[in-house]
Amino acid sequence: MMIRRNVTPWASAALVLTAMLTTSCAGEEPGARRSEAKPPSATPHGYVEGAKEAAEQQSRLLLNDPDSGSTRVLDLVTGKVHRTAEVKDAVRLGMDGRFGYLHAPGGTHVLDSGAWMVDHGDHVHYYSAPTRDVGEIPAGSQARIRSDVAVTAVTDENGRTVLYDRGTLEKGRIAASRTLRGTYAGAVVPYEEHLLAFANTGGTTELVVLDREGERVASPDVRCDAPRGDAVTRRGVILGCADGALLVRAQDGAFAVEKIPYGKPVPERERATTFRHRPGSDTLTAPGGGDAVWVLDVAERTWKRVDTGLVVAVNTAGEGSPLLVLETDGSVHGYDIATGKQTARTKPLLTPGKRGDSDGNAPVIEVDRSRAYVNDPEGKRVFEIDYNDGLRIARTFDLDVQPVLMAEAGR
Secondary structure, eight states: OOEEEOSSSSOOEEEEEOOOOOOOTTOOOTTOOGGGOOOOOSSOTTOOTTOEEESSOOOEEEEEOTTTOOEEEEETTTOOEEEOOOOTTOOEEEEOSSEEEEEETTEEEEEEOSEEEEEOSSOEEEEEOOOEEEEEESOOTTOEEEEOSSEEEEEOTTSOEEEEEHHHHHTTOOOEEEEOSSOEEEEEEEETTEEEEEEEETTEEEEEEEOTTSOEEEOOOOOOSSOOOEEEETTEEEEEETTEEEEEEEETTEEEEEEEEOSSOOOGGGSOOSOBOOTTOSEEEEEOSTTEEEEEETTTTEEEEEEOSSEEEEEEOOTTOOEEEEETTSOEEEEOTTTOOEEEEOOOOSOTTOOOOTTSOSOOEEEOSSOEEEEETTTTEEEEEETTTTTEEEEEEEOSSOOOEEEEEOO
């Protein structure tokens, strides 16, 4: 282990784990000699069978009404709405960039949005294909699902985790590859060809790094009480803890773990436990109690608490963009993250006082590189907001269903 000084104002250790990484963007074997490389293929770079490649992001919104089961996919490029299989009584809608996961008591329905991106670091490929229903995963409404390009990890309410082959999902089929031994607290997060998890050990939780076979390859000596909430960023994986967060990142063929503490005691009800951000951004947001929002700058390793009105939903595009907060007055408010001052506000978009429930049925704010989207179940519509133009309402999509659940794909 190598000890590093934390760059936050509070001293904490950065622990480097000896789990070796084997990653390759082009699929080349690690250590392969260039002279032994195969001749270049005639297949164009980025080609994906059955998909169309585009120069711009191909975003789509997945929408569901739990009462009727009606599910729709709204293509944000064409404005067209596609029908999919009915899924009743869903309580949450998860998203991994391409696949939507509608969590219902009887199982989790997998929906291929048909829109996704592949990030190669120095360039990005955008793809579109027909939307299709993939099928059911035998995991109930409390399951936590996380994915990378190779595997999808499904952790049920008892901490049991099953890995599914991502390539098979992309072909429209569901196939479990293996079940991990032991039980884990919260989501098991695939990252850099490994799995990050909190193992249940004698009544405590311990951060462990597993290989794709489920074997433990490292166990950092770092404390994270009451782990809850996670997010994958370009700088690594954020894991929420009672006293702040852990940042786990790939570094020099190993893993480094760094604490980002709040810096002061935070009551449980004010903790950041559900992170929202624009994919690719290093600025995370989370409700911080009834009338405040946490902003975590992963690059600077700092937390900031912004006082707001009563919070329904929050998000930001990061990188100098405003903090977007849907409040109980029905309006979206824009705040300057640096100063905490309100800079803009929309007219009321939703009925004032509406907050949804605590299990994922509240309205949300989805953010991409130029627009934000807010679902209005009661009004059967979705608002598109230009957050770079004073929160101007750019488009309103009228629907034939109540979009109680919403998630954006293709980012």
